[in-house]
Amino acid sequence: MSLKDLLIERIRQDGPLTVADYMAECLLHPVHGYYTTRDPLGAQGDFTTAPEISQMFGELVGLALAQSWLDQGRPDPFTLAELGPGRGTLMADILRATRNVPGFHDAARIALVEASPTLRKLQADTLSGYAPEWLGEVGDLPRRPLYLVANEFFDALPIRQFVRDGEGWRERVVGLKDGELTFGLGAAAPQAALKDRLPDTRDGDIVETCPAAAPILGQVAGTISSLGGAALIIDYGDWRSLGDTFQAVRRHDKVGLLDAPGEADLTAHVDFESLAIAARSQGCAHTRLTPQGVFLERLGITARAQVLARSGEEKNAEAVVRAHRRLTHPEEMGNLFKVLGLYPAQAAPPPGLEP
Numbered sequence: 001m002s003l004k005d006l007l008i009e010r011i012r013q014d015g016p017l018t019v020a021d022y023m024a025e026c027l028l029h030p031v032h033g034y035y036t037t038r039d040p041l042g043a044q045g046d047f048t049t050a051p052e053i054s055q056m057f058g059e060l061v062g063l064a065l066a067q068s069w070l071d072q073g074r075p076d077p078f079t080l081a082e083l084g085p086g087r088g089t090l091m092a093d094i095l096r097a098t099r100n101v102p103g104f105h106d107a108a109r110i111a112l113v114e115a116s117p118t119l120r121k122l123q124a125d126t127l128s129g130y131a132p133e134w135l136g137e138v139g140d141l142p143r144r145p146l147y148l149v150a151n152e153f154f155d156a157l158p159i160r161q162f163v164r165d166g167e168g169w170r171e172r173v174v175g176l177k178d179g180e181l182t183f184g185l186g187a188a189a190p191q192a193a194l195k196d197r198l199p200d201t202r203d204g205d206i207v208e209t210c211p212a213a214a215p216i217l218g219q220v221a222g223t224i225s226s227l228g229g230a231a232l233i234i235d236y237g238d239w240r241s242l243g244d245t246f247q248a249v250r251r252h253d254k255v256g257l258l259d260a261p262g263e264a265d266l267t268a269h270v271d272f273e274s275l276a277i278a279a280r281s282q283g284c285a286h287t288r289l290t291p292q293g294v295f296l297e298r299l300g301i302t303a304r305a306q307v308l309a310r311s312g313e314e315k316n317a318e319a320v321v322r323a324h325r326r327l328t329h330p331e332e333m334g335n336l337f338k339v340l341g342l343y344p345a346q347a348a349p350p351p352g353l354e355p
């Protein structure tokens with residue numbers, strides 16, 4: 001039985017699903033879930049992330065984390081962690097770029113928070129020389145200084161969608177029409193989580209919330225606030241959610257959200273304001289939200305690209321130029337993707353970011 005058939009049967013028995021429940025089933029169902037059954041990355045997959053575009057991305061992220069480690073007195077030991085590490089490419093680039101930072105590798109204890117058995121196997125191959133530890137959730141991270149990166153992690157967490165209706169909100173749900181999956185709306189009702197959104201929305205506006213995001217970020221922030229460290233949260237989105245950003249991608253093209261449950265990547269833009277609020281609630285400082293292109297330029301990506309372009313053949317140089325543009329140009333990933341840095345209140349912010 002396909003995941004679509006299972007969802008139809010569940011809705012018939014229990015009623016419509018929230019968007020969050022639908023998204024969770026599509027991505028993480030133990031048998032049919034998108035992330036539990038495949039490697040979704042790269043040209044042969046469904047989407048490509050920044051670390052897969054160029055080594056420059058991971059190198060600069062790694063050096064930024066290493067500089068924060070130096071600025072905070074070189075704690076030993078510390079956890080070097082990644083949330084949702086994909087194939088392990090980003091962590092591999094981080095480790096290669098930091099191998100000459102005195103004491104960094106000796107003090108680092110590598111932790112990967114990954115739910116997918118398929119991706120864990122790929123990460124093990126990529127990082128075979130480093131003996132990482134795999135964890136099921138953020139709450140399993142050890143209690144020690146934490147230097148962490150989350151690149152395109154929060155966009156895959158299940159969201160709920162609410163449509164403004166007068167002074168209340170109607171939740172978008174997945175139900176059935178003529179035996180097929182379809183979107184619908186629940187009854188209008190107040191939503192405590194959205195009480196501060198009435199002044200900046202109008203009837204018909206869609207606001208998305210991500211119930212899992214703040215607790216996860218809060219755990220990271222709490223560790224950094226009390227024990228030291230830094231985190232770089234890199235994702236597409238903006239300071240505050242407004243509008244329908246829920247999308248499905250398959251083979252690098254957008255497809256219908258309900259067309260093939262479990263066969264497409266489902267994501268939504270990140271509401272960075274909620275992450276910042278969660279950080280502050282734990283006494284953790286955060287930086288200004290910064291476009292990815294600005295962040296990478298401040299870290300020296302242009303100079304690094306020039307070095308890489310000179311080191312190879314003309315074909316390689318052209319590829320470096322294309323990668324640089326894709327990562328930094330405002331019309332590519334440069335403005336769509338944002339960076340939020342976390343750090344202890346008494347420490348300096350991570351390089352490339354401002355308080």
